[in-house]
Amino acid sequence: MNLTFDHVHKHFGDLPVVDGFTSEIKTGELVALVGPSGCGKSTLLHLAAGLEKPTEGSVQADGRAITGPHPSRTLVFQEHALYPWLTLEDNVALALEFQNTPKKRAREAARDWLARVSLAGFEHYYPHQVSGGMRQRAALARAFVAQPQTMLMDEPFGALDALTRLSLQDVLRQLIAQEKPTVLLVTHDVDEALFLADRIVVFSPRPARVLREFNLAHRAKTHDLSGLAAEKREILRLLGIAVDGSHADADSDSDLALAA
Ligand SMILES: Nc1ncnc2c1ncn2[C@@H]1O[C@H](COP(=O)(O)OP(=O)(O)OP(=O)(O)O)[C@@H](O)[C@H]1O
Ligand SMILES: [Mg+2]
Numbered sequence: 001m002n003l004t005f006d007h008v009h010k011h012f013g014d015l016p017v018v019d020g021f022t023s024e025i026k027t028g029e030l031v032a033l034v035g036p037s038g039c040g041k042s043t044l045l046h047l048a049a050g051l052e053k054p055t056e057g058s059v060q061a062d063g064r065a066i067t068g069p070h071p072s073r074t075l076v077f078q079e080h081a082l083y084p085w086l087t088l089e090d091n092v093a094l095a096l097e098f099q100n101t102p103k104k105r106a107r108e109a110a111r112d113w114l115a116r117v118s119l120a121g122f123e124h125y126y127p128h129q130v131s132g133g134m135r136q137r138a139a140l141a142r143a144f145v146a147q148p149q150t151m152l153m154d155e156p157f158g159a160l161d162a163l164t165r166l167s168l169q170d171v172l173r174q175l176i177a178q179e180k181p182t183v184l185l186v187t188h189d190v191d192e193a194l195f196l197a198d199r200i201v202v203f204s205p206r207p208a209r210v211l212r213e214f215n216l217a218h219r220a221k222t223h224d225l226s227g228l229a230a231e232k233r234e235i236l237r238l239l240g241i242a243v244d245g246s247h248a249d250a251d252s253d254s255d256l257a258l259a260a
């Protein structure tokens with residue numbers, strides 16, 4: 001599914017939040033949105049989800065204006081992704097049952113998908129009985145089970161520790177390679193964007209305006225980001241994080257500095 005933002009402006013009352021965003025996200029492309037807290041990134045996802053309407057301009061899916069939520073476009077959040085009173089299997093199956101898939105088929109698909117995210121054997125556990133990383137694996141299974149054409153991911157791994165986050169990035173990358181959805185990914189983690197994205201859009205503080213785009217489509221996807229050191233420096237510089245050693249926080253972790 002092609003997603004098009006065409007001169008999109010968004011105001012909440014008098015508050016300008018998005019200042020003229022134009023971008024075409026092609027079928028199967030993963031575009032990461034990076035920018036300071038509060039700049040308008042989640043708002044852009046909500047516009048693509050059809051939960052908000054642009055004040056000016058339009059957001060289109062395959063050339064048709066988005067007028068409301070649709071199951072072909074799934075939102076994935078960092079938490080509250082699973083119903084605590086349902087087992088992992090029921091949580092995943094529910095995404096299909098919402099679309100009127102017969103219960104038996106939904107359960108089979110749920111078991112398959114839980115296996116694909118390495119959760120075979122945990123189908124009958126409740127979310128509170130598994131680790132945070134396992135919960136987020138199940139949340140990915142639930143997001144993918146209905147095979148949406150577009151995934152709108154808002155800090156999906158924000159609540160995880162650094163190591164678990166890396167392994168979840170691997171799981172996500174593998175699922176994307178197999179399923180080829182179009183993905184808009186909001187992340188505070190510059191390394192995560194560099195690892196996963198075909199393209200990174202860096203935004204200014206609110207109202208969100210594009211500062212720069214980085215095209216990374218043709219590089220090998222590896223956690224060794226040494227080949228992208230120049231891009232990383234430039235992104236951090238655009239985000240106002242000192243990278244030249246002249247600032248007291250120059251060595252601080254990028255996501256910590258961004259969260260401030
Ligand atoms: N429904 C709403 N009504 C009024 N203001 C809103 C609404 N949604 C967002 N905003 C405002 O829009 C601005 C951008 O919010 P948004 O959630 O898009 O930022 P963000 O870039 O996702 O930030 P963060 O990185 O902290 O999640 C904020 O000032 C916020 O208060
Ligand atoms: Mg947000």
